[in-house]
Amino acid sequence: MNIEKFQESMYKLIVETSTKLPKDVRRAIKAAKERENAGTRSAMSLATITNNIKMADDNVSPICQDTGLPTFKIKTPVGANQIEMKQAIYNAIAQATKDGKLRPNSVDSLTGDNSGDNLGLGLPVIKFEQWEKDYIDARLILKGGGCENKNIQYSLPCELDGLGRAGRDLDGIRKCIMHSVYQAQGQGCSAGFIGVGIGGDRSSGYDLAKEQLFRSNDDVNPHEDLRKLEEYVMANANELGIGTMGFGGETTLLGCKVGVMNRIPASFFVSVAYNCWAFRRLGVAVNPETGDINEWMYQEGEEVDFGATEAEKETAASVEETNVVELQAPITEEQIRALKVGDVVRINGMMYTGRDAIHKYLSDNDAPIDLNGQIIYHCGPVMLKDEDGKWHVKAAGPTTSIREEPYQGDIMKKFGIRAVIGKGGMGPKTLAALEEFGGVYLNAIGGAAQYYADCIKSVEGVDLMQFGIPEAMWHLKVEGFTAVVTMDSHGNSLHRDVDKSSLEKLAQFKEKVFN
Ligand SMILES: O=C(O)C[C@H](O)C(=O)O
Numbered sequence: 001m002n003i004e005k006f007q008e009s010m011y012k013l014i015v016e017t018s019t020k021l022p023k024d025v026r027r028a029i030k031a032a033k034e035r036e037n038a039g040t041r042s043a044m045s046l047a048t049i050t051n052n053i054k055m056a057d058d059n060v061s062p063i064c065q066d067t068g069l070p071t072f073k074i075k076t077p078v079g080a081n082q083i084e085m086k087q088a089i090y091n092a093i094a095q096a097t098k099d100g101k102l103r104p105n106s107v108d109s110l111t112g113d114n115s116g117d118n119l120g121l122g123l124p125v126i127k128f129e130q131w132e133k134d135y136i137d138a139r140l141i142l143k144g145g146g147c148e149n150k151n152i153q154y155s156l157p158c159e160l161d162g163l164g165r166a167g168r169d170l171d172g173i174r175k176c177i178m179h180s181v182y183q184a185q186g187q188g189c190s191a192g193f194i195g196v197g198i199g200g201d202r203s204s205g206y207d208l209a210k211e212q213l214f215r216s217n218d219d220v221n222p223h224e225d226l227r228k229l230e231e232y233v234m235a236n237a238n239e240l241g242i243g244t245m246g247f248g249g250e251t252t253l254l255g256c257k258v259g260v261m262n263r264i265p266a267s268f269f270v271s272v273a274y275n276c277w278a279f280r281r282l283g284v285a286v287n288p289e290t291g292d293i294n295e296w297m298y299q300e301g302e303e304v305d306f307g308a309t310e311a312e313k314e315t316a317a318s319v320e321e322t323n324v325v326e327l328q329a330p331i332t333e334e335q336i337r338a339l340k341v342g343d344v345v346r347i348n349g350m351m352y353t354g355r356d357a358i359h360k361y362l363s364d365n366d367a368p369i370d371l372n373g374q375i376i377y378h379c380g381p382v383m384l385k386d387e388d389g390k391w392h393v394k395a396a397g398p399t400t401s402i403r404e405e406p407y408q409g410d411i412m413k414k415f416g417i418r419a420v421i422g423k424g425g426m427g428p429k430t431l432a433a434l435e436e437f438g439g440v441y442l443n444a445i446g447g448a449a450q451y452y453a454d455c456i457k458s459v460e461g462v463d464l465m466q467f468g469i470p471e472a473m474w475h476l477k478v479e480g481f482t483a484v485v486t487m488d489s490h491g492n493s494l495h496r497d498v499d500k501s502s503l504e505k506l507a508q509f510k511e512k513v514f515n
């Protein structure tokens, strides 16, 4: 095999997967967009999402800043040198990271050190299998952390919120799947895709669930019962009304694929792998002699192009109908108290990134800069340094805020921070702090990393670089950065409301459907 050529083919697969959504995923997003009523928050979010997909296409830049945990599934003809292929994949991963197509995402679990090149113990994941065919089938999924955290595994029988008992039968499985969509809310950047694995043990069950994410979203399950189950979930999950980013709306789920394997008598697992709308998985058929790509997978059918001008117009139009407030830090308590859930804010000026490592750090240490009246952005961007040592933002969407729940309220009070931007919402502790102190939670559109990178006009500095690129505190100057107030200083939370109403709707699916 021409291994240099194979490495080049793997590099192409990585770049294409990170920057261009496959056609089956685009079709699902397009259909969701057509279902959503113009002018709603969900419609506005979907317009931002499609606009972002288009920008990623045009810029050949990551669709989302979290380029995930790369997982390769490779089938090789008997005799192919898998050791050599593995090294070529490592090289291609390191190169794609250097080129800003992947965020350095490989972190030492104990020390927190970022390897900087996406390599390290156990990463990337590469699963080889041999087969009788005469070509290499190489598939890649880049599954981000926010949606990965919303995976869930049920051990039947069990009691489920809203649904009651789930027994060891098809109907119990049905309840688990409906519950899995409910518990994800908008935190995994809904609308999402789910892969479900029935049976196995805890680890093979999850593997089976993830395996389902490699099926085309348009296929039909050949197993009769599973086909019925998939169709049932697709027909009913949207009734939960969680909507894009958990804003409420018509589309919550874009795909559901279910697989089954045997189990041992005592165990009955239903494992669900949740994937965000930024469903980045592609595949190629490679010639085992030349290393060239013969064919791309998941690319049947017409091009689904999200025309930028049309999307931009729609985004702008839906924003105009809402109350738009301009914000510039430092922000006063009075300005914050004037904001209400549902308002759209447009931010100009400075904001500072802070996510997991920074929140932990700030709870024990002083801030490196004066944060009084400032805005914290829950974001781990993709950054590149040019020859002059200047940093450039390549992708910069929000991260899931709920992880900072234990710290957020205390830190806002300690440093006088008036606004935090993130996605998926926060819990009761933060809501109480916002009310007491005069703060606001702003929801940006998860995954819209190109859209927000475009709003960032310059990088003015960086602190705490020892935490690595995604976790450092970046000083960003923005223009026209748009987000929605979803938690205000009057005790209102859109997230709490959508959770409550979707739980009520979930209870409508309590009655037996399958025997
Ligand atoms: O790590 C990130 O940038 C985001 C993460 O994928 C998330 O959804 O929270």
Ligand code: SF4
Pocket: 064, 065, 066, 067, 068, 143, 144, 145, 146, 147, 187, 188, 189, 276, 277, 278, 397, 398, 399, 400, 446, 447, 448
């Ligand atoms: S931020 Fe959202 S879109 Fe990006 S990887 Fe995380 S869950 Fe997916």
